[in-house]
Amino acid sequence: MENTSPFRMAFGTMQFGGRADVAASAAMFDACLGAGVTHFDTACGYNDGASEEILGRLVAAQNTQLYIATKVGYVGGGGRANMTAQFDGSRRRLGMDAVDLLYLHRYDPETPLEETIETFADFQSRGLIAQIGLSNFPAWAVMKAQGVAQRMGTKIDAIQPMYNLVKRQAEVEILPMAADQGIAVYSYSPLGGGLLTGKYAAGGGGRLAEDPRYNARYAAPAAHKAAAGLAQLAHEVGIDAATLAVAWVMARGVCPIISARDAGQLAPSLAALNCTLSPDLMARITALSTTPPPATDRTEEA
């Protein structure tokens, strides 16, 4: 599939002000700029706003033209009052009048999409956001939102689903929809929260051991088996497993949002920018996990 986004790679600042202190955050920011990564992703809720504050200060202290995305509504939903209050807070912490992309962080079944999209359209017409994004939305809800947006004279520009070698649900409906609609896909967790580095197979620790949500998300034995297989393959070909995992997402036509807790961890993910997977290696990596069944049945007849 073609990459529908103008970026090959983005960097996520979810660790800024959390597992990454100010110095580690700055080192990762600099490493991204050095590698040519200019799209930075944050959210109003990351580390109680510290992520936006640190990112805002780093952006202000340099001269490169950057693309800044943030998110609202993980808590409190996609209603006008909540989106407005949270986005005001984001702009204040970032020290920015406007951002390039604003997402609703997750689908809100309680609020009519008309209200959410009208709020986005209002921000856009006031020059507060350039583009509209939806994260953690099912494909049908993105299409419903797209219809509403078009009636209001705007459009959904980007989506942010989870996508990695062991979380491939997006292949069924979300990625084909985005390709059809020309919607940019910025996918999160290319390393499965760290699982695909191979460190758990080697007896190491990290987010999956520390955070019960991630532990539950990646608990399936098949996911751990795939990660161990990727580590073995990485050893065989002499390329870091993290590099292979990120390069695999890129080769599927998706712009990954990479992340780490320090610059040392980040290096193998950034290295994916210079890693072209041969068709044979691509096929071997893809075969480590199950390809999800298509959206429509009758596969027996193919």
Ligand SMILES: NC(=O)c1ccc[n+]([C@@H]2O[C@H](COP(=O)([O-])OP(=O)(O)OC[C@H]3O[C@@H](n4cnc5c(N)ncnc54)[C@H](OP(=O)(O)O)[C@@H]3O)[C@@H](O)[C@H]2O)c1
């Ligand atoms: N829209 C959403 O709902 C949503 C959800 C999640 C993330 N995101 C965005 O996507 C970005 C990336 O997501 P993610 O952090 O889940 O990505 P990820 O690449 O799957 O996981 C990154 C984590 O893996 C571990 N890691 C990375 N490189 C490593 C290495 N070389 N060796 C060992 N461990 C390594 C680190 O965690 P430990 O060291 O702690 O193990 C690191 O924080 C976030 O920053 C955020 O911007 C969005």
